[in-house]
Amino acid sequence: MIELHVNGAVHQLDVDPERTVLSVLRDDLDLTGTKYGCGEGACRTCTVLVDGEALPSCQMQVGQAEGHEITTIEGLAKGDELHPLQRAFIELDVMQCGYCTPGMILAASALLQRNQDPTEDDVVQALEGHICRCGTYQRIIEATRQVAATMRGGQ
Amino acid sequence: MYEDEIREVLEEHGISSELTFNPAIDRRQFLTALGGGIVVLLTLGCAEGRTQDRGTIGLQPREPSDIWGWLQIAQDGAITAYVGKVELGQNARTTLTLVVAEELGVGPRDVELVMADTSLTPFDMGTFGSRTTPYTVPPLRRAAAAARELLLDLAAEKLQVGRGTLVLGGGAVKDPASGKSLGFGALTEGKALMQTVPDNVPTIAPSDWRVVGHPSPKVDGELIVTGRRKYASDIKRPSMLQGKVLRGPALRAGLSSVSTREAEAMPDVVVSHEDEFVAVAAPTVEAAEKALSTIQAEWERTPQISNAELFDHLRQTARNAERGGHVQGSVADGLAQADHVIAQSYTLEFISHAAIEPRSAIAEWDGDNLTVWAATQAPFGVRRTLAGALGLPERQITVIAPDTGNGYGGKTNNQAALEAARLARSAGRPVRVAWTRQEEIAWNYFRPAGVIEITSGVRNDGTLTAWRYGNFNSGPAALDTPYDVPNQEVVLFTCDNPLPQGAYRGLAAPGNIWARETHMDEVAESVGMDPLEFRLRNLSDQRLRDVLTAATERFGWGSAPAGEGRGVGLGCGTDKGGYTCSCVQVRVDPDTRGVKVERIVTAFDCGAVINPLQLENQIQGAAIMALGGALFEATQFADGEIKNPTFSTYRVPRFSDRPVIECVLVDRKDVQSSGAGETPFAGIAPAVGSAIRQATGVRLRSLPMAPHGVPA
Numbered sequence: 011m012i013e014l015h016v017n018g019a020v021h022q023l024d025v026d027p028e029r030t031v032l033s034v035l036r037d038d039l040d041l042t043g044t045k046y047g048c049g050e051g052a053c054r055t056c057t058v059l060v061d062g063e064a065l066p067s068c069q070m071q072v073g074q075a076e077g078h079e080i081t082t083i084e085g086l087a088k089g090d091e092l093h094p095l096q097r098a099f100i101e102l103d104v105m106q107c108g109y110c111t112p113g114m115i116l117a118a119s120a121l122l123q124r125n126q127d128p129t130e131d132d133v134v135q136a137l138e139g140h141i142c143r144c145g146t147y148q149r150i151i152e153a154t155r156q157v158a159a160t161m162r163g164g165q
Numbered sequence: 166m167y168e169d170e171i172r173e174v175l176e177e178h179g180i181s182s183e184l185t186f187n188p189a190i191d192r193r194q195f196l197t198a199l200g201g202g203i204v205v206l207l208t209l210g211c212a213e214g215r216t217q218d219r220g221t222i223g224l225q226p227r228e229p230s231d232i233w234g235w236l237q238i239a240q241d242g243a244i245t246a247y248v249g250k251v252e253l254g255q256n257a258r259t260t261l262t263l264v265v266a267e268e269l270g271v272g273p274r275d276v277e278l279v280m281a282d283t284s285l286t287p288f289d290m291g292t293f294g295s296r297t298t299p300y301t302v303p304p305l306r307r308a309a310a311a312a313r314e315l316l317l318d319l320a321a322e323k324l325q326v327g328r329g330t331l332v333l334g335g336g337a338v339k340d341p342a343s344g345k346s347l348g349f350g351a352l353t354e355g356k357a358l359m360q361t362v363p364d365n366v367p368t369i370a371p372s373d374w375r376v377v378g379h380p381s382p383k384v385d386g387e388l389i390v391t392g393r394r395k396y397a398s399d400i401k402r403p404s405m406l407q408g409k410v411l412r413g414p415a416l417r418a419g420l421s422s423v424s425t426r427e428a429e430a431m432p433d434v435v436v437s438h439e440d441e442f443v444a445v446a447a448p449t450v451e452a453a454e455k456a457l458s459t460i461q462a463e464w465e466r467t468p469q470i471s472n473a474e475l476f477d478h479l480r481q482t483a484r485n486a487e488r489g490g491h492v493q494g495s496v497a498d499g500l501a502q503a504d505h506v507i508a509q510s511y512t513l514e515f516i517s518h519a520a521i522e523p524r525s526a527i528a529e530w531d532g533d534n535l536t537v538w539a540a541t542q543a544p545f546g547v548r549r550t551l552a553g554a555l556g557l558p559e560r561q562i563t564v565i566a567p568d569t570g571n572g573y574g575g576k577t578n579n580q581a582a583l584e585a586a587r588l589a590r591s592a593g594r595p596v597r598v599a600w601t602r603q604e605e606i607a608w609n610y611f612r613p614a615g616v617i618e619i620t621s622g623v624r625n626d627g628t629l630t631a632w633r634y635g636n637f638n639s640g641p642a643a644l645d646t647p648y649d650v651p652n653q654e655v656v657l658f659t660c661d662n663p664l665p666q667g668a669y670r671g672l673a674a675p676g677n678i679w680a681r682e683t684h685m686d687e688v689a690e691s692v693g694m695d696p697l698e699f700r701l702r703n704l705s706d707q708r709l710r711d712v713l714t715a716a717t718e719r720f721g722w723g724s725a726p727a728g729e730g731r732g733v734g735l736g737c738g739t740d741k742g743g744y745t746c747s748c749v750q751v752r753v754d755p756d757t758r759g760v761k762v763e764r765i766v767t768a769f770d771c772g773a774v775i776n777p778l779q780l781e782n783q784i785q786g787a788a789i790m791a792l793g794g795a796l797f798e799a800t801q802f803a804d805g806e807i808k809n810p811t812f813s814t815y816r817v818p819r820f821s822d823r824p825v826i827e828c829v830l831v832d833r834k835d836v837q838s839s840g841a842g843e844t845p846f847a848g849i850a851p852a853v854g855s856a857i858r859q860a861t862g863v864r865l866r867s868l869p870m871a872p873h874g875v876p877a
């Protein structure tokens with residue numbers, strides 16, 4: 011049995027420990043907000059937070075995830091209250107197809123945890139591994155920096 | 166021209182141009198199923214754009230069964246529109262919702278749109294070619310307007326007042342004099358009214374728009390940012406298995422022997438084997454992969470063309486299949502009148518759509534009835550393919566295309582649908598086949614490669630006298646020059662193409678516009694003219710002139726910084742009803758010769774702007790995507806093997822590639838809106854090439870232009 015901590019809940023799972031976190035999240039836990047993109051960690055579409063760090067879930071075996079806290083896009087909002095990044099992505103109309111959005115938002119949230127005032131270059135560096143085929147990069151950067159500014163202003 | 170290309174796309178994917186409307190839909194059954202209320206049917210007679218659309222596929226209208234859309238106002242007041250279009254990120258869902266909301270005086274959240282379900286929505290040949298806005302918006306707008314007029318009639322009757330005094334708003338009809346108000350639901354109560362759209366139904370004038378034409382974010386943004394939106398690959402059915410399909414080592418490799426014995430002996434594994442189709446299904450993806458890896462297969466490969474032989478091969482196999490082109494005047498005479506004759510060839514490699522969501526499909530059988538959820542741009546085409554391959558009548562098949570993780574023309578079919586259907590039939594359970602990234606790139610089709618040969622003549626004063634244009638294989642969209650040249654020969658050659666090829670964002674327009682605009686720069690240079698001045702000298706199309714002026718003014722053409730490895734360039738063109746001009750500034754690193762595009766200004770005219778917020782997003786996104794094909798994307802292939810089918814080997818634009826992008830929206834309220842997802846793509850590559858020329862003195866005539874930096 012594998013004990014997996016996801017979005018504050020604990021799951022006892024009878025699964026092959028060599029399966030990927032991505033496949034277990036999607037197919038066993040129905041957390042399909044985490045998307046497959048490439049299977050080699052090269053597009054970061056499948057990003058989740060592992061103890062607050064943004065990592066590609068296709069590159070992590072579920073056995074290795076034991077003892078760590080995983081946050082997926084479904085766990086980012088606090089109840090009905092969306093994360094400020096989620097709100098900003100809606101308001102600035104960042105998305106086109108929206109498929110890479112969960113990974114982008116999670117990675118941006120991890121960035122904002124460690125850097126409350128990211129420059130444009132900081133955002134680019136943090137998200138360079140992520141692919142958006144719709145090419146919405148500029149709006150992702152704007153949304154991230156806008157949220158950072160709002161959060162700083164609110165403190 | 167691009168109608169030919171669409172016909173070709175359809176035929177390539179087994180969709181006959183003898184299209185018929187959904188046989189499963191019967192008007193009475195349909196109204197009963199919907200539960201009454203008001204239903205406005207969009208028939209051919211009312212579809213101003215649609216009539217034209219039908220013309221492209223050679224059909225005669227067959228009233229009144231030719232229903233291709235409907236809009237319902239239910240007894241609870243709910244407004245639902247049904248269209249066969251697919252949401253791919255181009256924002257069709259929001260666009261169509263806004264149009265309905267506008268005519269009915271409600272907010273976007275008050276309208277539900279049911280899309281791309283072959284059992285619920287009317288036939289649609291597919292979502293490609295920037296067709297939603299010109300062909301689906303106008304009739305849907307008229308249907309919503311017809312519903313509004315009917316509601317006003319009903320209210321006038323119920324309230325016993327003159328219709329002219331009534332006001333519509335917030336899902337109700339109000340009589341300001343008496344203060345009485347009746348909700349849409351109350352007005353439709355007990356009714357089962359169905360009507361077609363009258364010819365003379367009034368629609369709201371663009372100057373009075375209060376929803377359309379204003380910035381409006383996605384109607385389902387919250388579903389996306391919370392991860393709740395279900396893409397095809399997210400659909401899960403009870404007791405569903407995961408499927409994996411055996412692929413050969415190369416395209417056109419034939420299966421000579423196969424043993425599935427070991428896989429068959431594995432617990433919980435189902436093997437499906439029909440002719441060359443060999444596949445497995447298992448409870449998890451990993452188990453299916455493991456089972457697949459035990460299959461022993463031998464393949465017979467055939468020698469095939471590789472990158473190195475590609476362009477010679479296209480030239481050598483060319484035949485004029487009358488796919489496009491025209492002749493006017495005499496090019497020989499025109500060349501004789503010229504002071505300068507320029508002849509050049511341009512080449513473009515195959516490139517991949519690399520849609521971020523690889524194609525997937527979930528198939529579920531219920532007796533002889535099949536339901537498939539598929540990531541596709543053409544659910545009705547997929548249904549047709551399934552019917553043919555499985556020997557089933559179309560009415561027993563439902564294909565649902567959930568909003569998908571983009572397509573760019575790369576999902577006009579969906580091979581996974583048939584794979585899942587076959588596996589599900591073998592397994593007796595629902596099966597999901599989700600392609601890997603590698604499968605999505607290597608086993609899909611590609612944007613056609615091509616060779617474009619241009620010979621032109623120009624006088625010393627900058628007047629073009631002759632234009633000979635030959636396109637080998639890359640396609641007909643935007644084949645004709647928008648410039649005024651009295652003597653022209655334009656021809657499109659069909660060639661043997663070594664890789665499967667099909668639609669790509671903009672179809673052939675980005676390639677044709679890149680080659681033409683690059684050549685225009687070369688001609689301008691030969692007479693020592695500025696690229697802008699030279700174009701305006703030879704251009705009478707006012708809308709194209711206007712975007713040239715708009716883009717260059719915003720960019721500061723003529724005063725932009727040059728030197729220090731920097732250069733500026735422009736490219737313009739018209740296609741699919743849109744007019745685009747992009748100006749760019751690049752910097753070429755003197756040591757690495759790497760190209761950084763620093764700034765792009767795109768001016769775009771697509772008629773009346775429906776949603777400026779999303780239009781800007783489309784223009785910016787098109788610019789980013791276009792940089793890939795312009796600078797570094799190319800499919801590497803040898804003997805039928807795709808050598809770079811992964812994101813670590815097939816480079817697509819990333820964050821650090823993005824320039825500053827400015828959009829100038831030329832909003833023409835007096836002109837019917839056209840699509841915006843494709844055409845703004847087309848000016849980027851020629852502008853980048855032109856800027857590299859200015860920066861380095863090197864003229865690049867092959868796409869991608871600088872995969873390893875600019876040659877010294």
